[in-house]
Amino acid sequence: MASDDLDIRSGGIVAVDTETLRAAAARLVAEGVACEELRASLDRARRLVSAEGVWFAPPTGAAIDAGERSRRLAHDLQAMANTYEVAELASAAAIAEAAGDADLAASLRGRAAEILVADPAAIAKLAALAVHWRGQNVTALIGQYSAPGIPGAPSPFDAGGLMVVATTLISIIGRGTVEQGARLGGAGDPVRIARRGEGRTTAPTSLTQVVDRIPQGENRVRVERYTLPSGERQFMVYATGTAGLGVREVANWRANTDLYLGRGRAASFEATMAALADAGARPGDTVNVAGYSQGAAVASFIALDDTYDVPMLITFGDPVQADVGADTLSVAVRHNDDPVSALADGGFAAGVGAEGSFVASRETPGTAWTGQGPIGSHLLDTYRETAGMLDTSSDPRMDGVRERWQALAQATSVEVFVYEATRGTGESVDVGAPTVPGAPAVPGVGGAPAAPWPRSGGGVSSGASADAG
Incomplete structure (x- = not known):
């Protein structure tokens, strides 16, 4: 497009x-x-x-x-x-x-x-903009999910009508926006992470590359550790979307509701924080965060949490929007016809985040009935297409994102770690340190680096947090 x-x-x-x-x-x-x-x-x-x-x-x-x-x-x-x-x-x-x-x-x-x-005319203009803002998701979802007409027979199931009801309920519940100072409180389920790959890579140079680094398959979290010329270490973490229904799955539907309803420290949040700790991030370190779907909500809550300094938040299909404050550049990518993005109820009326933060949105082509499938507008591949459109955009706000990556590109070393995660505790199996599939090697450096600190079993068990030391 x-x-x-x-x-x-x-x-x-x-x-x-x-x-x-x-x-x-x-x-x-x-x-x-x-x-x-x-x-x-x-x-x-x-x-x-x-x-x-x-x-x-x-x-x-x-x-x-x-x-x-x-x-x-x-x-x-x-x-x-x-x-x-x-x-x-x-x-x-x-x-x-x-x-x-x-x-x-x-x-x-x-x-x-x-x-x-x-x-005085501003109030009428504002009212018109507010009506359009509140209605754009409903209109897009009706177009996405309304059943096509069948000559001679009414549709027995009009998903578009259900979407109107659903979005109205979302507005009443009011869980789509998360204010500054909000935290995931309470004790979370214990989680166990296992490092399943490590290697070397380079800083991302586009939103498309960010999408490509979001874990899929068996992995749940990816962490990149940057060593800058000054010796300072910074991190970037990528969190996956909903991954299954199993009771031991950290990114299941229970974690979705925990995050959206603010019921406690969701297991997917715990696993992401544990992976950061295992990769060497310590409280107060600089951590950039990115995520898709449930992982976008995890990334949003990490940005709101006091544990790390978060200068950049990138989300795709986020069911919430977090007011991250003036120190965090917020880049939210949404599809108006995505039912998961619709959970954010349009997000905040005004901008949130540092100067240059933005929300990018579009309606995806086709409908649920014409080849995309019931969640085609929410698929990561579809968000990858939107990311590519942003990468080629001349909007000056994208320059601010590119400047952040240019700063990370000065790193003398970029190490990458990927993790599996499950609910519960217990001994994890040591799988060694395979090179991360698809991770480009830094010129002159071959193979996977040795673990920078002692660890047993290749994984870390965690309740509220994990200590990699």
Whole structure:
């Protein structure tokens, strides 16, 4: 699909941050002034030449038209900035109120009211944007799942109608957004991880490569350890999606509900944290996180947790959206017709995360009845296609993502570890240290590196955490 099918926004309602819009409007106002000055100069030139008896027809009309267009565009951008800012202020006020800060909430709403007094039309524009935002998933899901008409016989099962009911319930439950400060509390099920492969690799250079590194098959977690020229170590972890129904499976449906309903430290979360510890990450270390589906929710909660410094969060098909704060670049990739993404209920109205964070979304081609299958819009391969569209996008927000990878690319060594994980405790089987399949070797380095610290049995058993030492 063409990149034109991809919608890249700073938030659920907010397409572009208000500061960027106001800066662009200011530049257009300046251009309008420059066009007026040019018109005046051309008029003076015409009069001077005419006084000498020479006929001269300067392009004053073009200068006037350019000036008027600049002023109209500046007005439109200012109006959109007002609309987005009201959305941002309303969202921030709701968060402040939920946190018990009534004074801050009142102050934020007061600022929003001032904007609306100066620009009354903004409220109508905001209402229209909110209706579109809230309705886009429902509309897309109806198109994805409504049964095709059969001449002479009504459909006995209209999945589209069920999707309307489901998305309405999701809005009522309100579990799709996770505020700052939220943690997965309580004791989680014990998990056992086993390192099933290790080797050397390089930093990712695209979102497509990030998708390709998300574990599939028997593996559940992948951890990359970067040693920078300064000697500092950083990490990147990739978490898999729902992997099965078995009672010992860490990424099963029980873990899904634990994460979505906030019922406790889900086993998939525990396994990912244990894998990070086994790979050498210590509290306070820098860890970039990425995940798909259930793994995206795990990544979101790791970014909210206090254990690690998380400068970048990348999610595909995340059933939640986490307000990760101003220190984390958040990249959320969604499909509007993905029932799992729909669980996020559109996410936050305003942007979350560091400057340059964004949400990228699209509707996938076809329907559940025309070859994709019932979950075609949620498949990782489909998200890989969307990642490729982002990789080729000229949107400047992708430059911020590329800059993060360029920093990781300076590493003198990148080690990679992949893990299996199961619920429960017990001795794990030592499977040695096979090279990670598909991991490109660093030039001049062959084979898998030796384990950097003593470990027994090739795995780590964990309750709330795991110690690799």
